[in-house]
Amino acid sequence: MSTVPTPLRDTADDIDGRVLETRLISLGREDFARDVWGRTPLLTRGAGDFSDLFSAASVDELISRRGLRTPFLRVAKDGATAPESSFTSSGGVGASVADQLDDTALWRSFADGSTLVLQALQRTWEPITEFATRLGTELGHPVQANAYITPPQNRGFDDHYDVHDVFVLQITGTKRWILHEPVHPDPLRDEPWTEHRAAVASAARGEAYIDTVLEPGDVLYLPRGWLHAAEAQGAVSIHLTLGVHTWTRHALAEQLAQSALELLREDPEMRRSLPLGADGPGAELAVVRRRLAAAIAESDPTPLFHRTRRGQARPAPLGPLAQLGALDGLGPGTVVRLREALEARLEGRRLATRVGWLEFPETDLPSVVRILDGGTRLAGELGLPFVERLLRAGVLVPAEP
Known part of the structure; x- marks a missing residue:
């Protein structure tokens, strides 16, 4: 049996599951990789309808009904970030955690012109969880998602640059974006814009590289290091920022x-x-x-590269009750599949994943290769003891027949 590592063929690699070309850009993948990626901004008008990912109703539910805690939200106004104590409070009887979001305080801050930033939505909002997972698999770099909710005629942050690439998806309202060329190209993760504050301020006073208004359905790609500031126009603006934490x-x-x-x-x-x-x-x-x-x-x-990469994101969600049900009813006709976003690799006789590693005898290696090939499999085809072991490990999950 070959010891060459076998990469996971995640469902995000299937043509029907790709999101970069189908939802974010109008270029082909090769053109984007050659001419745009990490080099220059790209504005795509009318890329699509993103209401399946996020909406104003999503904002209200997350803030008022989900019991979110810091750091899943921050508040900013005129370039300054509000202290967490100004928008958090105890959750009350049975949930007396001191840093839960206070929807009344957040409403007052928002009405006063503050931008609300819902952070790490890939952990809290299921449609974005799947989308970010697929995009990260396609790009080969981990992806996080934030939402920025800005009142009319307000901006949350002054001119700055990010240390990661971003895709900006305008959800509702309109927002004016002003971009300037980098003062510190390709910053590393430990080189924030505040280390170049004077140069950033000076460059922001110069002629803009792009000065445009994003409307719902528009997408703006920004490589790390590009200066930007954004201001809501005549209505509340909601946009998603997909942050791509690029390997360098x-x-x-x-x-x-x-x-x-x-x-x-x-x-x-x-x-x-x-x-x-x-x-x-x-x-x-x-x-x-x-x-x-x-x-x-x-x-x-x-x-080490693959070990570090596995640690930078999480696998697809796993339901413990569904998993137990699959174990209790396990038989030759049970249909299973590889859990998505595991970053699974077969290295010799060891299967390394985001949920740990498993060593296999030579006789099981053909079954390991079959599950890495993707799709659904019958437990009887793979071997019941083999399937039971991987269900218990959270590597396989039940699938629809």
Whole structure:
């Protein structure tokens, strides 16, 4: 049996499940990758109707009925963020958690011109959970989702840049977006715009690269580092921001260096103490450089890359009662499928996933390959003990026949 890792063929890879080309851009995937991705903004007019993802009713339900806590919401006005204590309170009897959202306080803040920011919607709103999962699988980079609800003629944040790429989906109302070219191209995740505050303010006073109004159904793609500010027009504006936390060459270099350092731990020469009385690296530096270069040439950061990537997102939701029902009724005719967004890979005899890893005997490897190929499978085809083990592990889930 080959030991080459087998990637998960998630349903988001199926043509019918793709969302980038069908819902966000008018370009083909190859054109977008070559000419736009990470390079320049892209405005797509009338990309589609996003009411299946989010709406004004979604905002009201999340704020008033879901018992959300911080940090799932923040409040901003004129570039300043309000303290959490100003819009949270206890949940009352049976739910006395001090930081639940206070819908009355939030209403008053919103009526006074504040922008409400619902954060991490990929964790709290099911339609967006599925959408963000599919987009992240297509792009190969994790995706988060925030919603910005801005009163008429107000802006929540001053000119700034993000350290991740974004797709802006206008849901309701209209919003004017003003974009300027980067002052610090391709910022890393630990290089926020506040480190370049003066340069950002200066650039924002110059001629805009794009000055446009987004209407419902429009999509704006912004690479990280591009300066932007947005202001609602004559009505309440709701837009979704899909933040794409891009992997970079720098991040890969960090993992390569980490892998090399792990190799050097096993090198007796590298564990030696520096000479007595050493007040600097001196001649030792040449030895370290030589051995570090050799370790880098020998290192393979791929396992660490996939391990880190698996930890950056969550698998598709799993219902414990449905899972128990599948176990209780398990038989040859039970239909199962691989849980989505597991980032599953077969490495030798080990299946690595976001919910842990499992080691298999050689006799089970053909069944592992079958489930990685996607689609639904009969438990009798895979083997009942095999299916039971993966149902208990949360790797397989029941499927409709």
